[in-house]
Amino acid sequence: MLKKSNIIVVTLGIALFIFLPNCKKGAATATLASDAASRVYVAPGEKDEVYAFLSGGFSGQMSVYGIPSARLFKIIPVFSVFPENGYGFDEETKDMLKTTHGYVPWDDSHHVEASMTDGKQDGRWMFLNANNTPRLARIDLKSFETKEILEIPNTAGNHASPFATENTEYLMAATRFSVPVPQSNVSIDSFSKGGFKGTVTMVKVDKNSGRLSIELQVLVPGFNYDLSHCGKKKSHDWCFFSSYNSEQAHKMLEVGASKKDKDFILAFNWVRAKECKDQGKAYNFGGEYVNNFKDENKPAVSTKLSGVKMLNPKDCPGMMYYMPTPKSPHGTDVDSTGEYIVGGGKLASVIPVHSFSKMMEVKDKKEHHSTEIEGIPVLKYESTLAGEVQKPCLGPLHTEFDGQGYAYTSCFVSSEVVKWKLGTWEVVQHLPAYYSVGHLSIVGGSSTEPYGKYLIAMNKITKDRYLPVGMELPQSAQLYDISSGKAELLSDFPTVGEPHYSQMIPAKLIMDKTAKLFPLEENKHPYATKSENDAKIVKLGNTTHIYMTAIRSHFKPDIIEARTGETLYFHVTNLEQDYDIPHGFAIGGAPNMTNLLIMPGETRTFKWVAPKPGIYPFYCTDFCSALHQEMQQYIRVSP
Amino acid sequence: MGLLSFLTIFACGGEKTEETPASNAGSKGIGPVSSVTIGALDQSMADRGKKQFEAKCSACHKFEEKVVGPALQDVTLRRTPEWIMNMILNPMEMTQKDPIGQELLAEHLVQMTFQNVKEEEAREILEYFRKMDLK
Numbered sequence: 116m117l118k119k120s121n122i123i124v125v126t127l128g129i130a131l132f133i134f135l136p137n138c139k140k141g142a143a144t145a146t147l148a149s150d151a152a153s154r155v156y157v158a159p160g161e162k163d164e165v166y167a168f169l170s171g172g173f174s175g176q177m178s179v180y181g182i183p184s185a186r187l188f189k190i191i192p193v194f195s196v197f198p199e200n201g202y203g204f205d206e207e208t209k210d211m212l213k214t215t216h217g218y219v220p221w222d223d224s225h226h227v228e229a230s231m232t233d234g235k236q237d238g239r240w241m242f243l244n245a246n247n248t249p250r251l252a253r254i255d256l257k258s259f260e261t262k263e264i265l266e267i268p269n270t271a272g273n274h275a276s277p278f279a280t281e282n283t284e285y286l287m288a289a290t291r292f293s294v295p296v297p298q299s300n301v302s303i304d305s306f307s308k309g310g311f312k313g314t315v316t317m318v319k320v321d322k323n324s325g326r327l328s329i330e331l332q333v334l335v336p337g338f339n340y341d342l343s344h345c346g347k348k349k350s351h352d353w354c355f356f357s358s359y360n361s362e363q364a365h366k367m368l369e370v371g372a373s374k375k376d377k378d379f380i381l382a383f384n385w386v387r388a389k390e391c392k393d394q395g396k397a398y399n400f401g402g403e404y405v406n407n408f409k410d411e412n413k414p415a416v417s418t419k420l421s422g423v424k425m426l427n428p429k430d431c432p433g434m435m436y437y438m439p440t441p442k443s444p445h446g447t448d449v450d451s452t453g454e455y456i457v458g459g460g461k462l463a464s465v466i467p468v469h470s471f472s473k474m475m476e477v478k479d480k481k482e483h484h485s486t487e488i489e490g491i492p493v494l495k496y497e498s499t500l501a502g503e504v505q506k507p508c509l510g511p512l513h514t515e516f517d518g519q520g521y522a523y524t525s526c527f528v529s530s531e532v533v534k535w536k537l538g539t540w541e542v543v544q545h546l547p548a549y550y551s552v553g554h555l556s557i558v559g560g561s562s563t564e565p566y567g568k569y570l571i572a573m574n575k576i577t578k579d580r581y582l583p584v585g586m587e588l589p590q591s592a593q594l595y596d597i598s599s600g601k602a603e604l605l606s607d608f609p610t611v612g613e614p615h616y617s618q619m620i621p622a623k624l625i626m627d628k629t630a631k632l633f634p635l636e637e638n639k640h641p642y643a644t645k646s647e648n649d650a651k652i653v654k655l656g657n658t659t660h661i662y663m664t665a666i667r668s669h670f671k672p673d674i675i676e677a678r679t680g681e682t683l684y685f686h687v688t689n690l691e692q693d694y695d696i697p698h699g700f701a702i703g704g705a706p707n708m709t710n711l712l713i714m715p716g717e718t719r720t721f722k723w724v725a726p727k728p729g730i731y732p733f734y735c736t737d738f739c740s741a742l743h744q745e746m747q748q749y750i751r752v753s754p
Numbered sequence: 755m756g757l758l759s760f761l762t763i764f765a766c767g768g769e770k771t772e773e774t775p776a777s778n779a780g781s782k783g784i785g786p787v788s789s790v791t792i793g794a795l796d797q798s799m800a801d802r803g804k805k806q807f808e809a810k811c812s813a814c815h816k817f818e819e820k821v822v823g824p825a826l827q828d829v830t831l832r833r834t835p836e837w838i839m840n841m842i843l844n845p846m847e848m849t850q851k852d853p854i855g856q857e858l859l860a861e862h863l864v865q866m867t868f869q870n871v872k873e874e875e876a877r878e879i880l881e882y883f884r885k886m887d888l889k
Contacts, residue, residue: 634870635809647813666813667822667864690813692870741863742822 148596148603155594155606157184165558165569166620168227168241169592171195172613175222177243177254182558182569182619185594185608193252193261194222194245198709202261205711206684206720207640208409210417214248214266215403223247225274225615226342230320234281234347234563238624240325242277242286249273251286251318253325258630262409265327268402268423269296270314277318278343281351281563285330285385288316289356293337297401306365309489311337315356316423317385326408331392332400333426333435335381336489337363339372342446342513345385347453347563350471352386355456357440357447373462377439377496380447380458382474384434391431392424400425412633412640412717429490436478437488438469439496446513450522451563455501455537459512459524466511466524468540470501502540507533513616515557517597518565525552525572532572532595534602546602548593551575556617557597566621570595570602573614581609590614631694633716640718642686647671658682665698665713665735666690668742675750677725683750684720685733691715699736702750710736725752781833783852785840786873792835795888796881803875803882810869811879817886822864830887835880841866842876 148154157163163181171177175195179188196203196212203212203220212218222245230240240262241254249267254260267273272291279286290313295301301310312334319330338358345354361378364371391397402423409415428435438456440447446459449471456469474494477483483498504511510528517523521543524533530551534544552572559566577591589609595602635645644650644662650671653660663685664671670687677683689698692715700711705723713719735746782788807815814822829838833854841848841855845866848855859865871879 632870646809648808664813667867669813669822671813690810691867692810693867696867740865 146601146603148605151603151605154596155183155185157181157186162622162626164622166622166625167556167571167592167617168229168620169573169610169614169617170224170227170243171611172225172590172615173223174612175224175245176612177224177227177241178611178614179259180592180608180610181622182571183594183596183605185592185606187611189259190611191254191259191261193243193254194219194224194250194264196220196709200712201709201719201721204707204709206722207414207718210415211261211264211407211409213407213417214250214405215268215419216248219248221247222250224252226276226278227616227618228277228279228286229562229618229620230283230325231279231562232282236559236562236618236620236624237283238620238628240283241618242279244273244276244288246272246274246291249276249288251277251288251327253320253327255325256625257628258411260409262325263327264407265318265329266404266406267316267318267329268404269332269400269425270294270316275340275343275356278345278354279320280345280354280385281347283320283322286318286320286327287343287345287354287356287383287385288318289335289340289343290314291339291341293339296334303365306337307363309337309363311363311365313337313340314425315340315381315383317388327406329404329420329423331388331397331426332402332423333383333388333428335428335435336361336491338379340381341444344447344449344456344561346449346471347451350449350453350456352384353471354383354385355447355449356381356383357444357458359443359445359461373443375442377441378444379437379493380440380444380456380469381491382436382438382456382478387434388426388431391426391434396430397424397426410639412638412643414640414720427490433479435491436474437491437493438474438499439485439493440467440469441465446511448514448516448561450516450537451518451565453563457514457522457524459514461510461512461527463511464506466504466507466514466535466540467496468501468503468537469499473501474499502538504533504535504540504542507535507542508545512552513554515555515560515570516565517557517560517567517570519567523555523557523570523597523602525555527551527553527575530574532570532602534597544602546572546595546604548572548574549577549580549591549607552593554614554616556619558619558621561618568596568598569619570597571617571619573610573617574607575613577609580607592617631715632692633714635688635690635692635716638688638716638718640686640688642684642720643718644686644688645690647690659684661685663687664690665700665746667696667740668735668746670700670733670735670746670748673748675748677750677752679725679728679752679754681725683723683725685723686718686720687711687713688718689713689715696739697737698739698746700733701736702733703731712737725750728752728754781852781854782836783834783840783844783855784847785844787836787839787843787876790835790839790877790880792884795885797885799878799881800885801882803878803880803885806871806875806879807882810871814864814867820862823862823866824858826883826886828887830880830883838880838883839873839876842871842879843868843873 508526
């Protein structure tokens with residue numbers, strides 16, 4: 116008993132010792148810019164300098180903010196239904212949420228990735244992962260809409276995803292939860308006996324259309340694969356995945372998965388993997404999955420697919436190596452030159468930095484191998500190490516780069532961002548974060564040419580920062596100006612959901628390319644009504660198709676008659692050809708449909724089964740003109 | 755000038771544009787179109803204009819009666835060809851700055867929409883209006 120209390124006291128003592136000096140140092144060197152308010156103020160009529168795309172965490176969506184003002188511009192629905200505009204409900208978008216598990220109206224979205232050309236952001240697409248029911252999405256930055264969702268088979272917990280290669284040749288997706296591959300009903304104990312596996316999936320991105328397809332899967336040891344970043348320039352051919360639980364514990368992971376001093380960063384040569392596939396070394400493997408694609412102004416098409424090419428590491432020497440990394444690593448980030456691979460260990464007391472050149476030098480020399488795991492050589496820690504940032508903070512997680520030779524690492528436990536110098540590994544600044552910071556993002560910070568200037572920290576806890584709103588408080592992001600020698604805090608702002616990662620892009624790369632309307636003459640929707648003269652009602656047995664038009668400030672046809680039990684499809688085309696004039700469509704009491712927002716020139720379909728007899732009003736929900744309130748009509752339902 | 759006033763009054767019937775100052779009646783409006791050459795009626799151009807009109811304008815305009823926007827019968831007698839095209843191509847600025855445009859907005863209270871019509875298509879719509887006014 117006495118012994119136990121002693122241990123507690125000693126542990127506390129160490130914790131205080133470590134924590135206090137850091138805390139003090141952080142406070143002493145942090146600066147809030149004295150003119151912070153004017154630096155984030157964007158005057159009426161002026162525009163923000165940067166778009167910030169934040170993942171929505173448990174909201175399953177992606178949100179778009181302007182930086183530096185931190186104003187929320189838009190929530191883009193991706194993996195979760197969105198009653199505001201009908202995403203996931205209407206006949207056009209409901210198939211976007213189809214999976215092999217059926218219709219899944221929610222997910223947990225963690226990482227935003229920007230498309231790149233030659234390592235530079237190109238402003239074409241954003242990609243987002245679904246962690247819970249493994250999927251990847253492509254969001255078009257012309258329309259800011261989700262265009263495609265691809266399910267990933269043979270995996271569980273799609274966390275290390277969707278990280279892009281330098282030229283967006285591929286997106287990587289890796290298992291967070293190893294499971295039996297293929298799925299089977301086995302004892303959970305068999306995880307510890309190697310019965311569970313992970314997979315690394317290469318998703319090909321068509322360079323013109325952006326269409327997604329699975330190129331290959333690699334069957335890897337059953338660890339938890341956490342995050343990834345791909346190489347650049349000299350490390351172009353490689354992607355790096357952090358892993359934890361190399362202990363393969365299957366219960367009480369907070370103890371069981373923290374036993375070893377080091378876990379691994381998995382270095383994966385995707386060019387070599389493709390080569391092995393082309394040489395026929397991959398084999399046909401099962402796995403059902405779904406691809407959902409929504410072409411412009413057409414209903415989404417959901418396609419069921421089956422089978423992938425699977426590759427075992429032992430059949431493709433030179434493809435994969437493990438680099439030991441302390442301890443329970445979370446982040447793995449590659450600097451703008453492609454040379455340094457920075458690990459972030461949840462329980463590590465240093466920030467380890469691997470050297471790509473060193474890895475290349477030693478990777479195939481036996482004396483630098485400590486062992487091999489399922490055909491994957493394990494390199495010695497010191498052999499690939501470029502340096503360690505000593506005692507940077509508590510709980511270093513994620514690192515971003517400013518392109519000026521500095522790295523910024525978030526520290527979850529001590530709630531701060533540390534700025535340190537690549538090459539000398541010296542910490543030059545501690546910036547407090549409020550509180551419990553996860554990911555960081557610098558404008559262009561994961562590309563080969565960061566635009567620098569702004570950094571945001573995405574924080575998990577905000578108690579005492581904002582007006583209380585009950586038990587659950589918003590997550591928050593904090594904005595720092597990093598353009599001068601010393602980073603300065605400018606502001607903090609609440610966020611939607613719990614943003615995990617973000618990509619920030621200079622506004623000039625996107626703003627002039629955004630779509631303003633769908634040209635009516637190009638509307639290829641099978642139920643489009645391109646002129647009010649073509650508005651009509653077509654009855655086919657117990658189903659009625661209403662070809663309806665909407666324009667300021669009326670619908671046509673405007674009187675609808677139906678019988679109880681009849682299925683009505685309101686195919687509403689917005690005839691406006693004017694920017695920023697969507698029309699809404701909602702029917703009173705509709706039980707399974709939400710509001711629709713129909714963009715200028717777009718056609719969307721509201722399915723409604725006529726309920727008990729009565730008069731049901733429908734109306735436009737998006738204020739459109741002085742006579743908006745008059746944009747309403749009736750459906751009569753008779754027995 | 756006398757003839758022009760006469761035409762305006764005649765064309766507009768009881769409409770308020772009667773009160774439009776005579777100086778505006780020959781206005782070309784504000785927009786990309788500064789001069790239009792009008793010849794004999796071009797049937798095929800008018801047919802193309804009809805198609806455009808039906809797709810993009812007819813939801814708000816009829817010829818015989820006011821709906822969302824004003825009735826269009828005899829519009830080519832009330833307004834210059836340039837004014838009509840500028841109203842189609844540049845309705846926002848026209849309703850903000852052009853005296854006739856301002857009055858029309860005050861009367862109908864719905865901002866006319868730019869329907870993504872190209873200049874060539876506006877010319878075709880004008881031809882269709884001319885055809886309708888020859889009836």
